[in-house]
Amino acid sequence: MQPLRLGFIGLGYITVNAHLPALAPLAKSGQVVFTAFCDAQEDTARSQAAEYGVNGVYTDHRAMFEQEALDAVYLCIPPTLHTDQLTLAAERKLAVFVEKPQTLDLAQAVACTTALDRAGVVSQVGFMSRYYPSAVAVRRRLSERTPRHALVQLLYGGRPVRYWTSRYELCGGTFVENTIHMVDLLRYFLGDIAAVSAFYVPRTEPDGEHGWNLPHVYNVNYRFVSGATANVTTSRVLTQAGGSRRQVTLVSDDSLIEWESNKASENGELVWQDEAPANPFALQAQEFVAAAQAGDRGRPRSPYAESLNSLAAVLGANASAEQGGKLIQLADLVAGKR
Numbered sequence: 303m304q305p306l307r308l309g310f311i312g313l314g315y316i317t318v319n320a321h322l323p324a325l326a327p328l329a330k331s332g333q334v335v336f337t338a339f340c341d342a343q344e345d346t347a348r349s350q351a352a353e354y355g356v357n358g359v360y361t362d363h364r365a366m367f368e369q370e371a372l373d374a375v376y377l378c379i380p381p382t383l384h385t386d387q388l389t390l391a392a393e394r395k396l397a398v399f400v401e402k403p404q405t406l407d408l409a410q411a412v413a414c415t416t417a418l419d420r421a422g423v424v425s426q427v428g429f430m431s432r433y434y435p436s437a438v439a440v441r442r443r444l445s446e447r448t449p450r451h452a453l454v455q456l457l458y459g460g461r462p463v464r465y466w467t468s469r470y471e472l473c474g475g476t477f478v479e480n481t482i483h484m485v486d487l488l489r490y491f492l493g494d495i496a497a498v499s500a501f502y503v504p505r506t507e508p509d510g511e512h513g514w515n516l517p518h519v520y521n522v523n524y525r526f527v528s529g530a531t532a533n534v535t536t537s538r539v540l541t542q543a544g545g546s547r548r549q550v551t552l553v554s555d556d557s558l559i560e561w562e563s564n565k566a567s568e569n570g571e572l573v574w575q576d577e578a579p580a581n582p583f584a585l586q587a588q589e590f591v592a593a594a595q596a597g598d599r600g601r602p603r604s605p606y607a608e609s610l611n612s613l614a615a616v617l618g619a620n621a622s623a624e625q626g627g628k629l630i631q632l633a634d635l636v637a638g639k640r
């Protein structure tokens with residue numbers, strides 16, 4: 303089989319630290335070839351191209367698409383900077399991997415869904431938590447239970463380190479930028495989300511060198527299509543305490559499951575433990591490459607269209623909090639009503 307020719311748009315933190323290392327063994331074995339790197343910062347694109355022996359270096363994705371023969375593209379740039387990258391990739395019938403959150407503009411996400419579906423291309427959003435073996439084990443177990451509710455607590459420590467992740471208008475806040483992973487994981491466990499109501503504790507004074515303006519606390523309630531409910535609480539107030547917490551609890555009739563990235567317990571008994579540390583980015587990359595090579599749109603665990611509900615769920619939380627906790631139906635939000 304011919305190697306999959308990959309182009310990258312955005313050679314920042316996640317590409318350099320997660321995706322390229324995850325794909326490197328596949329490049330070594332000849333399954334993929336790193337064909338072209340595009341970053342708005344030419345030095346960034348050039349230095350990574352030198353590292354990975356890539357000839358095609360670009361600062362504009364349109365030039366990359368026009369000049370390179372590609373089979374697939376990774377889009378890993380901040381969500382407010384998405385323009386026509388995905389629709390152009392779809393027109394060229396490229397398989398697309400796009401980092402979460404897909405965009406902060408649901409109308410744009412709907413347009414991208416249409417373009418990708420019309421083109422019939424393979425797509426995957428970077429919800430890599432679905433690739434933890436422990437997540438697969440919990441999903442299997444829950445399919446034999448009657449889930450009633452879920453609780454997620456994400457109490458972050460420290461401060462955001464980059465300008466765009468410090469600003470609500472650029473990243474959508476911590477709930478959108480970070481908690482989206484756990485919201486998507488809840489969907490992997492419990493199915494689609496129908497409605498949301500949220501209260502946030504706003505940060506009234508900009509803080510720190512980046513003028514940090516993200517809410518202190520996000521309290522979000524979800525109702526699933528199945529009728530189950532969830533409460534997801536996120537905060538960013540433990541800046542100096544040196545501690546943090548991530549708890550995911552799923553409660554079914556006579557079953558209390560605690561999920562962690564490498565293990566899971568039910569009613570206090572360990573029911574899953576990884577034998578060796580799993581790298582969800584590597585597993586996600588293998589699945590995306592295999593799906594793109596086979597043209598199998600059903601193979602990735604989080605295709606673009608399937609992931610729209612996760613995006614709507616976090617943007618819906620923001621919309622609700624901005625309107626005093628108003629109950630938001632996600633179908634209305636996707637249709638353009640707030």
Ligand SMILES: NC(=O)c1ccc[n+]([C@@H]2O[C@H](COP(=O)([O-])OP(=O)(O)OC[C@H]3O[C@@H](n4cnc5c(N)ncnc54)[C@H](O)[C@@H]3O)[C@@H](O)[C@H]2O)c1
Nearest residue numbers: 312313314315316340341342343378379380383401402403
């Ligand atoms: N899955 C995860 O756990 C995870 C972790 C971190 C980030 N992310 C996501 O990955 C995406 C990128 O985040 P990051 O941390 O790598 O950001 P970053 O700021 O480190 O890097 C972004 C890069 O994109 C480049 N860029 C910006 N606009 C561009 C454009 N129009 N064309 C080409 N290059 C452009 C920038 O120059 C920069 O090098 C975001 O959506 C973020 O939410 C996911």
